[in-house]
Amino acid sequence: MDGSVYTGSVLVGADGARSKIRQWMYQDLDDKRLLPSSDKQPMKCDFICLVGITEPLDPKVCPPVKDTKAVFTIMCPNNEPQTTAVMNVPDNKVAWMVIANPTDFPPPQTYSQISKSSPTYAIRSAWGHDAASAMSSALKPTSVPYGGERFGALLEHTRSDKISKVLLEEKIFKTWSSGRVVLLGDACHKLYPSGGQGANQAIMSAVSLANLLYQLPSNRLEDVETCFHTYRAQRRFQVWFASVLTKVCTYIFSGKSRFASLTRYLILNKVPNWMVRLGSNFAAQDRPQAVFLPFVNDGGNIRPYHQSQCFQRPMASLRPAAV
Ligand SMILES: Cc1cc2nc3c(=O)[nH]c(=O)nc-3n(C[C@H](O)[C@H](O)[C@H](O)COP(=O)(O)OP(=O)(O)OC[C@H]3O[C@@H](n4cnc5c(N)ncnc54)[C@H](O)[C@@H]3O)c2cc1C
Numbered sequence: 001m002d003g004s005v006y007t008g009s010v011l012v013g014a015d016g017a018r019s020k021i022r023q024w025m026y027q028d029l030d031d032k033r034l035l036p037s038s039d040k041q042p043m044k045c046d047f048i049c050l051v052g053i054t055e056p057l058d059p060k061v062c063p064p065v066k067d068t069k070a071v072f073t074i075m076c077p078n079n080e081p082q083t084t085a086v087m088n089v090p091d092n093k094v095a096w097m098v099i100a101n102p103t104d105f106p107p108p109q110t111y112s113q114i115s116k117s118s119p120t121y122a123i124r125s126a127w128g129h130d131a132a133s134a135m136s137s138a139l140k141p142t143s144v145p146y147g148g149e150r151f152g153a154l155l156e157h158t159r160s161d162k163i164s165k166v167l168l169e170e171k172i173f174k175t176w177s178s179g180r181v182v183l184l185g186d187a188c189h190k191l192y193p194s195g196g197q198g199a200n201q202a203i204m205s206a207v208s209l210a211n212l213l214y215q216l217p218s219n220r221l222e223d224v225e226t227c228f229h230t231y232r233a234q235r236r237f238q239v240w241f242a243s244v245l246t247k248v249c250t251y252i253f254s255g256k257s258r259f260a261s262l263t264r265y266l267i268l269n270k271v272p273n274w275m276v277r278l279g280s281n282f283a284a285q286d287r288p289q290a291v292f293l294p295f296v297n298d299g300g301n302i303r304p305y306h307q308s309q310c311f312q313r314p315m316a317s318l319r320p321a322a323v
Pocket residue numbers: 001014015016017019020049051097166184185186187191193195196197198199200201202
């Protein structure tokens with residue numbers, strides 16, 4: 001934003017959920033009446049989230065910080081509106097996250113002068129320091145237990161500059177590219193965080209796009225457009241599957257209806273573990289490697305499902321792009 005000008009053959013918009021590049025690209029397509037109506041709709045936002053990290057805690061007071069493994073615990077009390085997740089991290093600290101419905105933790109009164117349809121309202125009510133403080137104050141009396149204490153005690157040990165409030169938005173956009181401009185990660189596929197897929201899918205999309213760009217036969221517009229269409233075709237199903245998985249996880253862990261409680265109970269207590277893992281295994285199986293780097297032996301409990309088409313060809317047959 002300093003006025004610098006750069007020239008290139010392609011522009012990759014990896015600038016997050018509120019992507020400026022997507023906004024410019026969509027405006028241009030809309031002016032030409034080429035933007036699908038679904039891409040004009042705002043992202044869905046049914047949840048808000050407060051995240052933070054405590055100061056180092058005394059292991060005598062909070063024993064879980066001594067654990068040498070990071071233990072991720074999710075607590076979904078039926079009698080309180082929020083879902084709380086906590087995890088011990090290095091230096092005796094605890095990282096925590098609270099997910100709730102926006103109506104249960106409305107933004108501070110001072111925002112009432114700003115029109116609800118204004119972008120300023122959305123941004124300030126989600127990201128503003130006041131909004132984070134208001135939500136953390138409302139959460140202090142909660143009864144959620146952790147390590148012999150209440151969650152409120154963790155909040156007491158968290159500096160206010162280590163707390164952020166985030167709108168949890170969700171949308172897979174239909175249009176991922178136009179001409180020489182292409183979108184990547186949250187800019188075109190924004191997922192709920194439950195299920196831990198957003199960054200994973202962004203990285204997979206980056207690898208897939210980089211592999212295709214590496215093999216671009218020329219920088220003619222037709223080749224660039226084919227490359228971008230192939231990229232979307234390669235990623236679309238996996239991203240869609242991840243979005244279903246994250247929606248189901250969000251519903252199971254944050255839904256507050258009776259039906260959600262029953263589903264949560266059945267999934268966590270009655271459905272066998274191997275069945276629960278099927279979904280996350282499938283989401284993690286498609287992990288292409290960069291074809292222009294030495295192949296690494298892919299370890300881990302979940303075996304890769306398949307490599308990208310380009311990887312199946314020997315390295316020698318791959319040529320760097322003529323851009
Ligand atoms: C609470 C929470 C928990 C999450 N947990 C997980 C998890 O466990 N596992 C997982 O896989 N994912 C998780 N995610 C999702 C993950 O954080 C995102 O999917 C991921 O960060 C998307 O990466 P990105 O590069 O597409 O966008 P971003 O990480 O948003 O990066 C975009 C970058 O572009 C920059 N930028 C934006 N506009 C401009 C501009 N105009 N000029 C210059 N720079 C600009 C931004 O500053 C930023 O650095 C979580 C998300 C949240 C909110």
